[in-house]
Amino acid sequence: MPGTRLLLRYIRNIEAITEEEQERIFKAHVAVVGCGGLGGYVISHLARLGVRRITAFDPDVFAEHNLNRQLFSGLSSLGRSKVEVIEEALRDINPEVEFYGFKGRFQDFWTDDRGDYTVVIDALDNLKDRRELAGWCRAKKLPLVYGMVAGWYGQVGTQFPGENTLDKICHLAGKEKGVEEKEGVLSFVPAIIASIQVAEAVKIILGRGELLRNKFFLIDLLDMETEILAW
Template sequence: MSEVRASVECCVCDGMLSWSDQLTIARQYSVSVAYIEAVALERGILPARYQRNRNMLNCRDQLALFSSHIAVVGCGGLGGYIIEELARIGVGHLTVIDPDFFEEHNLNRQILSTPANLGHDKVAVAAHRVAEINPAVTVTPVVKALSRTNGCGLLAGAQVVVDGLDNIDTRLELSEVCESLELPLVHGAIAGWYGHVTSQMPGDKSLDTLYGQKQRPKGIEGSLGNPSFTPSLIASVQVAEVIKILLNHGEPLRHRLFTIDLLDMECIETPL
């Protein structure tokens, strides 16, 4: 609507649109704040919430992120931080997939887990959290376990998939589905003081190389434990990989396994 565009342009200050103006215009014209964000970005106007992004991401980059659709499989230790960071940086559509609900043992490390959320579906809590921190982001919550059977349907429309899972079998199934859909997959795993990340592009089969034919219900986190700090670190590396892939910036961790040892403060890169 030309009236919306004119209203957005009238409110610009230093090339930016404030959240209060974004909200006021949306209410005035009975449209979503996501619509106002799209109008602003398409006209080279930066929503002010992203102003600390602009020394590394220009308005065109921000529009590309807003126009992107990312699927996050697993909304626990890794997935919660991944969802939080993708929403805050301005990725416009998130599909979040997890069959589980929050339990007391999640409270030590999962950012979406609180005593009040115990017993609630993880994806529903994720959707509520995103609505609180960035209402311009669309969230599609899916209370299902991804498998070879339903994976293609669950990941439909996504441009990049992020692995927030905690078992090898499902990760290998996710890898297979991503391969069939020709989707990049950003894999992360944690255990105790350690974690690793790699980005698998179509045709790479990096997870097959990494895990081979190991068929175990859980990874080594079952024996090494899950502290509060490892998930946030590894999730942040995964989010950086997603942004690099979406914007074609830098060099993703393709054919490389980036391992972090927080106990001895070492980073190791291994070819895959």
């Protein structure tokens, strides 16, 4: 383990995980594709857990309609690059994190980024980009954790190389744009789905627990119902 200062930062992790597992979290490199409703919460969780290297991709700036649900949005951040705002915030949350932010679509940077990822987290909002991201992860033999949100509802799944769960989900959806645009998103839904995504990523890093592989987790927060579909 690191010295006393870092131990105090992570002391509440211990018992839930071992010190050796905390070291594995330190050494992980996680890519987060999308820095909006899901991505902001994902990045915050990863930084607080102790993931030392986080790479993020997002071409957008914060807009007023983001204020209802996006963790790092605020009046002072309107019009500013999401990855730049997040990078500044992480210096205060956990200065040990090496954050690599790319201001653009992930497709434009795959050959230029830091690579060597442990896991990739999909925080996108449309099916076309999700398909492309899943294809890239398959080609690079990387595990992918994806999440989707709309209204009161959320969905999470994990896809390993050689699996095609996300393709099946996208086929069932039948639209390029996610239902988020039609149904809106309430602030607590991305927070919950992002938390489940990070839990999946940590289990991948640690090689521990039951993953949502070849499964699809759905949650209805209005009627407080959950379901897991297996493929």
